[in-house]
Amino acid sequence: MITPTAYRDALSQIDAPNSFAAARQAALNAFLKTGLPESRQEDWRYISLDHLERMPLHAPEDGLGILPALEDYPGALLAYLDDRLVWQDTSLPPRVLDTLENAIGDGIPAWAAESFGSLAGTASLTQLNAALWREGACLRVPAGERLRQPVFLRFAAAEADVMLYPRVFVHMAVGADAILVEHFLGDPSIEYWQNPVAEIVLEAGARLTHLRIIEDSNLATHTGLSAVHLARDSSYRALNLTLSGQVARHELNLALAEAGAEARLDGVFIAAGRSRTEQHLRIAHQAPHGKSRTHYCGLADGRGRGVFDARVEVQAHADGNDAQQTSRNLLLSPHAEIDAKPQLEIYADDVKCSHSATVGSLDENALFYLRSRGIDGEHARHLLMQAFIDEALGLLDDTGLRDWLMPRLLAGMPRVQSLEP
Amino acid sequence: MGNLDLQPHFDNEYRWGFVTDIEQEPFPQGLDGAVIRRISATKGEPAFMMEWRLRAYQHWLTLREPTWATVQHPPIHYQDIYYYAAPKTASGSKPKSLAEVDPQLLATYEKLGIPLQEREALAGVAVDAVFDSVSVATTFKDKLETLGIVFCSFSEAVREHPELVRQYLGSVVPYTDNFFASLNSAVFSDGSFVYVPKGVNCPMELSTYFRINASNSGQFERTLIIADEGASVSYLEGCTAPRRDESQLHAAVVELIALKDARIKYSTVQNWYPGDADGRGGIFNFVTKRGECRGDNAHISWTQVETGSAITWKYPSCILRGDNTVGEFYSVALTNHHQQADTGSKMIHIGRNTRSTIVSKGISAGHGSNAYRGLVKVLAGAENARNHTRCDSLLMSPDCAAHTFPYIEVKNPSAKVEHEASTSKIGEDQLFYLRSRGLSEEDAVNLIVNGFCKEVLKELPMEFAVEAQKLLAVSLEGAVG
Numbered sequence: 094m095i096t097p098t099a100y101r102d103a104l105s106q107i108d109a110p111n112s113f114a115a116a117r118q119a120a121l122n123a124f125l126k127t128g129l130p131e132s133r134q135e136d137w138r139y140i141s142l143d144h145l146e147r148m149p150l151h152a153p154e155d156g157l158g159i160l161p162a163l164e165d166y167p168g169a170l171l172a173y174l175d176d177r178l179v180w181q182d183t184s185l186p187p188r189v190l191d192t193l194e195n196a197i198g199d200g201i202p203a204w205a206a207e208s209f210g211s212l213a214g215t216a217s218l219t220q221l222n223a224a225l226w227r228e229g230a231c232l233r234v235p236a237g238e239r240l241r242q243p244v245f246l247r248f249a250a251a252e253a254d255v256m257l258y259p260r261v262f263v264h265m266a267v268g269a270d271a272i273l274v275e276h277f278l279g280d281p282s283i284e285y286w287q288n289p290v291a292e293i294v295l296e297a298g299a300r301l302t303h304l305r306i307i308e309d310s311n312l313a314t315h316t317g318l319s320a321v322h323l324a325r326d327s328s329y330r331a332l333n334l335t336l337s338g339q340v341a342r343h344e345l346n347l348a349l350a351e352a353g354a355e356a357r358l359d360g361v362f363i364a365a366g367r368s369r370t371e372q373h374l375r376i377a378h379q380a381p382h383g384k385s386r387t388h389y390c391g392l393a394d395g396r397g398r399g400v401f402d403a404r405v406e407v408q409a410h411a412d413g414n415d416a417q418q419t420s421r422n423l424l425l426s427p428h429a430e431i432d433a434k435p436q437l438e439i440y441a442d443d444v445k446c447s448h449s450a451t452v453g454s455l456d457e458n459a460l461f462y463l464r465s466r467g468i469d470g471e472h473a474r475h476l477l478m479q480a481f482i483d484e485a486l487g488l489l490d491d492t493g494l495r496d497w498l499m500p501r502l503l504a505g506m507p508r509v510q511s512l513e514p
Numbered sequence: 515m516g517n518l519d520l521q522p523h524f525d526n527e528y529r530w531g532f533v534t535d536i537e538q539e540p541f542p543q544g545l546d547g548a549v550i551r552r553i554s555a556t557k558g559e560p561a562f563m564m565e566w567r568l569r570a571y572q573h574w575l576t577l578r579e580p581t582w583a584t585v586q587h588p589p590i591h592y593q594d595i596y597y598y599a600a601p602k603t604a605s606g607s608k609p610k611s612l613a614e615v616d617p618q619l620l621a622t623y624e625k626l627g628i629p630l631q632e633r634e635a636l637a638g639v640a641v642d643a644v645f646d647s648v649s650v651a652t653t654f655k656d657k658l659e660t661l662g663i664v665f666c667s668f669s670e671a672v673r674e675h676p677e678l679v680r681q682y683l684g685s686v687v688p689y690t691d692n693f694f695a696s697l698n699s700a701v702f703s704d705g706s707f708v709y710v711p712k713g714v715n716c717p718m719e720l721s722t723y724f725r726i727n728a729s730n731s732g733q734f735e736r737t738l739i740i741a742d743e744g745a746s747v748s749y750l751e752g753c754t755a756p757r758r759d760e761s762q763l764h765a766a767v768v769e770l771i772a773l774k775d776a777r778i779k780y781s782t783v784q785n786w787y788p789g790d791a792d793g794r795g796g797i798f799n800f801v802t803k804r805g806e807c808r809g810d811n812a813h814i815s816w817t818q819v820e821t822g823s824a825i826t827w828k829y830p831s832c833i834l835r836g837d838n839t840v841g842e843f844y845s846v847a848l849t850n851h852h853q854q855a856d857t858g859s860k861m862i863h864i865g866r867n868t869r870s871t872i873v874s875k876g877i878s879a880g881h882g883s884n885a886y887r888g889l890v891k892v893l894a895g896a897e898n899a900r901n902h903t904r905c906d907s908l909l910m911s912p913d914c915a916a917h918t919f920p921y922i923e924v925k926n927p928s929a930k931v932e933h934e935a936s937t938s939k940i941g942e943d944q945l946f947y948l949r950s951r952g953l954s955e956e957d958a959v960n961l962i963v964n965g966f967c968k969e970v971l972k973e974l975p976m977e978f979a980v981e982a983q984k985l986l987a988v989s990l991e992g993a994v995g
Contacts, residue, residue, distance in 0.1 A: 135582070410912065424927035427894065433922040438584075439937050442909035447936040452892075452924040 097125050103152035103225050103256065110199045116210070121224035127217040139400040139432050140342050140371045145286060145314060152225070153177070153255045167497055168243035168274070175250060176227045176257050183244075190244060193229030193262055204233070204264055212292040212320040214346065219318055222290040226260035234269035234299075243272035243492065250279030250287060250313065259289035265299035265327070272492050274304040277315060284312040284339075291319045295327035297351070302492055303331040308501060309338040311366060320346045323354035332488040333389075334498075335362040335370045336505030344373040349383035349414075359485040360389040364397030364429065365507045374403035378444075382413040390485045391422040392478065393429035394507035404436040405448070411441050418448035423455060423481060425507055455481075478506060544593035547571065550700055553598045557669045557704075560676050570689035570699030577693045583856040584885045584917055585825050587798060590763055597701045597734070654718065663716055663747075664709040668736050671707035678709055682740055686769040686806045686833070694765040694800040694827075698734050702767070705736035710745035710776075719975050720749045735766040741776035743809060748779040750975060764823075766801045774809025774836065781974055782830075783982055785822035785989075793852025793881070796824025803830035807839035807865075815842040816859065817973040819982045821989040824853055829887065831860035834868035834896075841870040844970040846982075848989050849882025849914070858888035858905075858919075863896040863929070872903040875967050878914035879990055885917035892929040899926060905935040908966050910959075910990075960987045 104121055129145060130137040153175035163172060169183035169190060178192055187195065196202075201209050213219045230246050248259040263273060277287055287309060295301055309315050315338050321329055335341045347356055356376065364370045376385050391399040405416045422431040435448040455477050463473035482502075489495035541549060550571050554564035579590070658665050664675060672679050689699035710716050741747050751768075764786065770778050780803075789796025799822075805814035816830040832841030843859035861870035876884035886905045907916035918935045940962055948958035964971070964983055971979045 412912075422924075424924060424929070427927055428925075429927065430923070430925045432924070433920075433933070435918075435920060435933065435935070437907075437916070437918040437935060437937055439907070439909070439917065440915045442912050442914060442939045444909070445938050447934070448918070449932070449934040450920070450922055451933070452922060452929060452931040454927045454929075 099150055100125065100221070100225070106152050107225065107227060112200050117224045120220045123215065124217050124220040124224060130217060136373065136402075139398070139402070140340060140369055142314070142316070142340070144340070148284060148286070149254050150256045150286060151254060153252050153257065163247075165497075166245040166247070167494070168245050168272075170245045170247065171230055172247040173228070173230075173249065173259065175252050175255055176259065178228050185240070185244070189234065189240075190230075190232055193231040193260055194227070196231035196233070196262070205262060208292055208294045208322060209262060210292075212294065212322055213290050213318060214320065216318075218288055218316055219290055222258045222260060222288055222318075225256075226258040226290070229260035229262070231262045231264075232271065232273060233264045234266060234271045236266040236296075237268045238266075239270035240272070243274055243494065245274045245276060247276045247278070248287065248289065250283070250285040250310070252285070253283040254285060256286045256288065259287065261289070261291035263291065263293040263301065265293075265295045265301050267296045268298040269296070270300045272302045272304075274306070274494070276306045276308065277317070278308045279310045279313055281310045282312075283310060285310065286314045287317070289315075289317045291317075293319065293321040293329070295321070295323050295329055297325040298327060299324070300328045301330070302488060303329065304488070304492070304494065304498075305331065305333045305343070306498070306501070307335045307338055307341050307343065308505065309341065311337050311339060311368060313338050315341040315343075317342070318344045318346070321348065321356075323347070323349050323351070323356065325351040326353040328355045330357045330488055330491075331359065332486070333358070333360040333362075333372065334502065335360075335372070336502065337363075338368055338370065340369050342371040342373060344375075346375045346377075347385070348377045348379055349385065350379050352380045352382050354380065354383050356383075356385045357488075358385070358387045358389075359488060361391075361482045361485050361502070362389070362399050362401075363392045363394075363505055363507065364399040365392075365394040367396045369398045369400070371400040371402060376403070376405045376416065378405070378407040378411050378414040378416060381411055383411065383416075384414070385416045387418040388485050389420050390482045391420070391431060392425060392482070392507060393422070393431050394425040396426075396428045398430040398432070400432045400434075401450070402432075402434040403448075404438060405446060406438045407441050407444050407446065409440040412443035414441070414444045414446070416444070416446045420448070420450040421481070421484070422450070422452045423478070424452060425454065475506070479503070541596055541598045543596055545571070545595070545597050545701065549597055553701060553703070556598065557672070559669075559672050562676070562680055563672055566684065566689065567700050570696050571701075573690050574693070574696035574700055577696055579693050583827055583887070584883065585827060585854040585856050587825055587854075590798065592697075595763060598703060657717070661714050661717070662711040663714060664707065665720055666707055668702070668705040668707050668738065671738070675707075675709070678740065679707070679738070682738060682769070682771055684769075686771060686804050687767050687802050691802060695767050695802040698736060698765045698767045698802070702734040702736035705738075705766070707737070708739040708747060708749060710741045710747045712742045713744040714742075715745070716747040720747060733764045735764075737766070737768040739769070739778060739780070740771045741773065741778050741812075743773045744775040745773075746777035748975065749781070750978060751780070751782045752784050762795075762798055764797055764799045764801070766799075768801070768803040768830075770805030770814055772805065772807050772809070772812035772814050772839075775811045776809065777813040778805060779815045780805070780817070780830070781978065782816075782818040782820075783974075783978060783985070784818065784820045784826070785985060788822050788851065788853050789824040791851045791880075793824070796853070797822065798825045799823040799827065800825075801828040803828060804833065804860075805831070805841070806833040807836050807841065810836040810865070811838045812836050813840045815844075815973070817844045817970065818846070818857075819970070819974070819985065820845070820847040820855060820857060821985055823855075826853075826855040826857055828857045829859055831862070832870060833862045833864065834870065835864045837865040838867045839865055840868070842973075843870075843872045843874070844973045845874045846877070846967045846970045846986070847875070847884055848877040848879070848986060849884045850879040850989055852881045854883045856885040856887055858886045860889040861891070861901060863890075863892040863899040863901070866895070866897040867899075868896055869900045870902075872901070872905075873969050874903075874905040875970055876905070876907040876916055877910065877963060877966070877986075877990075878907065878916045879910040881911070881913045883915040883917075885919060886935070887919040889921040889923070890931055890933070891921075892924045892926050892931065894925040896926050897928050899929040899931075901929075901931045903933040905933075906966065907935075907937040908963070909937065909939050956987075956991070959990065963987075963990060
């Protein structure tokens, strides 16, 4: 098992301002008290982190990793390697885009005071991130401003057995508008653990489009959290793609805290090989007239296991809310598994809520149709899978990122050969 | 659990068959090995039954009360309960005549059109002249016997057909299953036993005629129904009339076993005392119901209308072990005032070409809380499994709550599993439409509720469907407007 020393060493290496040292220590103590989540806990019943206990995990050592080739990112970019900012390509001023360390300085500034550290909650993995994050990223879009280019945050891992704690804080002021892409990846030959946390605040009327791509090594573990707070009439649109990883879990906590807030959550997850992925969504309608749309597509192949666990809550007297949730899943191999848990928890009466979930395989009739038109079986299956996930990819056209993203998405799709019985 | 811990209990002075004048001596409060041995002895059970009860009790001691359901209740003090209430000793607390019974309860009987004598029995009045069902019962019993059908109380079955009980008891719901099932296994007082032999179609709805006699079976009821190869039976439990009961905790277990080509239909209308409008009192109903389609082509169907109890905790389930087996679950759960229901179904697909259907309708009014909780599990060997689940909730007050917690776990790519759920308020425009046609608000609501529940009510035997509709109307009184 990981000894507490590994975590304590990691903390001792962090050169934080005195004003934060105590808070980090307290967060670490809180984590050590509870430890890693166990499968006894309802929220972790499908995904186990026991393997982490057997790994010689440690904090990254400076300068050991080699920067994997940077792809072309069509926008502003901060590139991190083992939790260090190693490359930036941005014309945005530091007051808009900077490391989180620089942005908050010695004390939490007023614009972050209400949410920094509190939005993400106090789950044990979140506490661990709060104790051990380094540098991080901060995006602040001023009131009424619209960023013309997407902002990319690239978090890469290059050192074996490293534990990484990327931390992102996003503040969208009144009426601001931006596109943010978080991209997680790593050396495909190594094991490591990414445990990122993102806190996102949308003030009244703000709009954020958020793409989050997990493209980690197939030996890696990813346990990410995004916590989003929506004020009056704000809008949050997200596309969450989980393409690889031994264990990849993304938790999204969304609070529609004021009237008229809107959220659209799309996602595609692919569990191939022996990978396990979990999409864990909590959508809290806390105020009247909120609207949320969730559409996730899952593919499970090989011995993969894909989990969709989503809960919509409508709190008492939050009238006029409208929440719809769709989970569609394909099982592509006799050893794969899909688990779906779409939940509704409703304490108000003037609501419209629905969810649906399906699990099945590719439609034999559709396959036959395509083959009868001269398309070979492999190609036909591939086309059908592509069409299946395309329903969740609407945001790609809205953001102009389809050309950038599709190649990596298609590369992450289950290999067609493995589909033949 | 080994047998090791049990030896001291067997060695104790009190053995089954040791006869004492039980009736003179009230059972003590609380639960220990001695109480269980006494229950077993009182009922004249063979040794294997007592052993089984004691093993269950030992296991129960290792369990903790589950807390995952979305229900809230004051702690239950298990050592304050009388685990064997002989009917005679309890008569002191019973009302002497209908005049002493809560007038609201009487009004409800009136609306449901329950015959006068039935009302007395249902209200728990100590009546001398027992309702005339005894002779009716005997007639039916003769008819069943000629077909070889065994239909009797559980205690009778233990005495008369120990081999059947021994073979099937606990084979679907083992005593280790869960906290309440363990407790029930240790202390169950009585219940019903049905065995339908090979190839026999039971010609009548069982239990429909003895709806009152059954009320004495107590708070820890145990039912075991076995349909042998090619047999079929339809069983109805409970009745529409609200039943008063002094004991607050009810933990029943129902086991159904359908062998090859057999068919069991189990319908429940549950209307235990729900507590008063402020949520005081009312029954805590923690029930474990499970059926197993053990042979190929077997079919089990659960239908339930739940309107009573302060707390309902119940998940009638089907284990679809044989090939081509079918499981069905149809449910209406209504919670009004401060009632809480956490109910649903589990469908475990093991055999090939298994099919299951879940239709759950929840209605929440007042401060009621209603949760659907279900599991559809398709194991790797369950080729071509099919499931369709539909859960709808109807909300009728700003303070009520409706939840849906489905679990879907699929390990076979040839499976087709579909789940859909919706939650919405009773439609203002529907109400307006009906009222503009001259219906009173209450009638309009009833019409809408009946439409909402239609898919489930049509699964009930005819006469109960009619009663269930009335029951829904009565239970919803004052919920709207």
